[in-house]
Amino acid sequence: MNKKNFDSKLKQLEQQHRKLAQRPNPKQKEGNGIFDRYRFPVLTADHTPLSWRYDFDHATNPHRAAR
Helix, strand or coil, X not given: CCHHHHHHXXXXXXXHHXXXXXXXXXXXXXXXXXXXXXXXXXXXXXXXXXHHHECCCCCCCCCCCXX
């Protein structure tokens, strides 16, 4: 993968991550009266910072593979 494609894929990854992090998480109507339940899980593996999952150096990771 050339540097231009690498940067393009990286930008797309960052946009997807930003969209996930900024997604509204509405409260569910049903609950047990003690805890509020929400539509989406609070944290998933997709919420971890991209720098924890990927090596962004094109020289050492030209195919943008996960760590």
